[in-house]
Amino acid sequence: MNTLPEWTDLRFFLELARAGTLSGASRRLDVEHTTVARRIDRLEHQLGSTLFDRSREGYELTEMGQALLPHAEVMEGAALAAAEQLGGAEVAAHGVVRLGVPEVFGTRVVVALLARLFADHPDLSIDLLALPRFANLANREADLGVMLDPPSTGRYMVTRLAAFRFYLYAAPDYLATHAPILAQADLERHDFVDYVQDRLASRELSYLNELGFTPRRRLCCSGMAAQIEAAALGMGLMMAPPYAVPDDGRLVPVLPGFHAERSFWLAAPADLYRLRRVKLVWDLLRHLADNNPTLWWHHGDIRRKA
Incomplete structure (x- = not known):
């Protein structure tokens, strides 16, 4: 290799590595997909290495592509930092x-x-x-x-943002028309609203497993917003952190001594x-x-x- 690759070619490489398809990279770069393909071909020719395996499913990094990735990310970070500093961002954040x-x-x-x-x-x-x-x-x-x-x-830079707790909540109308809950064992007789179990974004969201029995899930949702509405309409008990529960009386705490603790990371x-x-x-x-x-x-x- 007689010359260094151009930074713009490496930027195309990064976006294709992240998107996995020419069309996805072209949208992120706001160019035609043929331009992305041409830039990648040029970079591979210049480096004398195949950076991507091509298939009908898309583009996947080869071993050489994986080796190049962290170096290209360092260059991207340096370019972003230089642009920010030259733009006066040392005085006021922008962008x-x-x-x-x-x-x-x-x-x-x-x-x-x-x-x-x-x-x-x-x-x-x-x-x-x-x-x-x-x-x-x-x-x-x-x-x-x-x-x-x-x-x-x-x-990555990583820090624990907060330790938090999932507590049990229910609608007042639900509690008024179902068996009283005085102890954890009473929960077995009640319905629950939860996440769709085979679509969990994290295993940390399987907190109902800590009840000590298999809960009767009447409604499962892909997100917590829908769970809150369902529980507020009396479809069952749910677990949520305090920040998620509307302060309008539609949901009230149930059995406050029971909780599941998790951590958010930044x-x-x-x-x-x-x-x-x-x-x-x-x-x-x-x-x-x-x-x-x-x-x-x-x-x-x-x-x-x-």
Whole structure:
């Protein structure tokens, strides 16, 4: 190899590696798919290596492609950091941050948090991915994300955002028309609303298994927002963290002594974490988590913990 590859070719390589298809990469790069293919062919010829295995399903990195990937990501991070600094971002954060969060957490907590952020940083924009699953950081679906399972491989900055508890809730009308719940054993006679079990975004969401018996699931949903509405309509008991439960009396705590504890983790690719705009959102979420215990625990548990 007599010359170094062009950075723009490496950018095409990164987007194809993340999207897995020419059409997906072309959408992310806003170019024709033939342009992506031509750039990849040129890069492979220049490096003298095959970077992707082609199939009907798409493009998958070869061993040489996997070896190139971390180097290209480092170059991408350096380019982003240089552009940010030269654009004056050392004084004020600007640009777009893609933040991946669980659906209900994003809707009920994060959206309200962003109003003040925008007031303080008028040149900052957020793409909020409020999903019934967890954002995929490996393919750069998001710049940072809140999740139950932190990345175990790759170059990431990771911190435990908060320990929180899933508590039992039910609609007052449901409790008034069903057998009383005075102890955990009484729960066996009741209906539950839960996640679709073969579509769990994380094994950490199988918290009903901690009841000590197989619950009678009357309705299973792919997301927590639908579960909350179903439980509020009296379809059964559900488990949720305090931040997810509307403060309108439609759901009330049941058997407060029972809970399942989990942790949210905050993660970002190491190269993106260096960007001021990403670090700003990271610090905002950390401050939220550290200073609002009632999002995560019932008041009584907070007092006992203190």
